[in-house]
């Protein structure tokens with residue numbers, strides 16, 4: 001029984017990985033890292049600035065790639081499509097697909113064991129896609145993604161109205177929030 005179960009599990013794993021291929025593309029890994037680092041910095045700076053200027057409710061629209069102009073210029077310059085995907089998403093447009101959820105689960109499990117998390121390039125339908133994990137690495141993120149009861153009422157009201165099906169709450173500090181996705 002146990003052998004059968006392992007067999008089924010292994011087959012599932014293999015079939016899950018058959019539909020796409022993980023590749024090692026050093027130049028894409030480098031480019032992807034550069035782009036995602038720039039964007040993380042830009043979003044965090046923008047969020048901090050808006051929080052200081054207008055308070056948390058006033059900053060809600062700025063945790064978005066669209067809200068920072070360099071996303072557009074980088075996309076055009078590098079001819080890439082940039083997005084963020086999550087298993088627990090706020091904007092349904094950022095929902096991870098089945099394969100991406102597998103990748104996020106893997107990151108969560110490795111992160112839990114304290115392993116180093118590395119970016120990956122996979123090829124799908126003839127296109128190369130770079131993924132890197134996003135960790136909730138700043139306490140500031142929790143003001144909008146942390147425990148529901150601890151999110152300020154003014155923020156909660158705006159979130160409820162804008163994102164009625166919000167799944168991006170109850171995260172803890174240092175948890176995996178999702179992945180950067182850069183389609184080359």
Ligand code: HEC
Nearest residue numbers: 059060063064084086089090091094136140141144168178
């Ligand atoms: C002021 C509130 C606020 C703060 C602070 C905030 N976020 Fe967000 N976050 C949002 C909103 C609103 C969205 C949905 C944006 C959209 O519609 O595209 C979002 C979306 C995201 C997404 C895209 C996936 C999804 O759920 O739609 C990620 C990843 C993310 N946030 C990570 C972070 C991280 C990491 C931090 C801390 C550096 C952070 N956020 C801080 C409000 C916030």
